[in-house]
Amino acid sequence: MHQVTDNHHSARRHCKHVLSEGERRFYCLLLLCVGVAYLANNVLPSQEGFRACYLNDCLAGLGFYPAVRVAAYLCRVQKLPGFTNGCLFIIALTLLAGVFWEYVTPIYREGSTSDPWDLVCYAGGAVCLCLLKRAVCR
Numbered sequence: 069m070h071q072v073t074d075n076h077h078s079a080r081r082h083c084k085h086v087l088s089e090g091e092r093r094f095y096c097l098l099l100l101c102v103g104v105a106y107l108a109n110n111v112l113p114s115q116e117g118f119r120a121c122y123l124n125d126c127l128a129g130l131g132f133y134p135a136v137r138v139a140a141y142l143c144r145v146q147k148l149p150g151f152t153n154g155c156l157f158i159i160a161l162t163l164l165a166g167v168f169w170e171y172v173t174p175i176y177r178e179g180s181t182s183d184p185w186d187l188v189c190y191a192g193g194a195v196c197l198c199l200l201k202r203a204v205c206r
Contacts, residue, residue, distance in 0.1 A: 095134035102131035129193020155198035166190035
């Protein structure tokens with residue numbers, strides 16, 4: 069019986085699709101910080117320039133992948149087919165979502181507009197996520 073448990077833990081450790089406890093904590097804390105920053109950006113007065121136009125887009129890029137991973141964990145999804153933890157994948161997935169938000173959403177949501185600079189901000193947020201992951205999740 070003990071050997072079965074060891075094999076189970078060994079298999080889990082080598083599967084990159086399973087969210088480890090450390091990653092889960094990191095992503096949850098990051099999502100909390102992103103949420104607080106988003107609320108502060110929308111509540112504090114005198115929004116001008118970058119803060120008014122692009123900060124929320126950077127925060128979306130930073131929080132999108134962690135939100136997907138935590139949601140999958142909460143729904144007890146053990147594997148996300150095709151998902152990796154690599155930076156290129158994280159950036160590509162975030163940009164794919166950004167393309168949807170910027171070019172499909174305006175088709176069905178009145179008042180929504182497309183801004184190619186938003187895609188740059190989404191990618192910038194995803195790059196920041198990769199750098200944070202590298203620094204924290206060693």
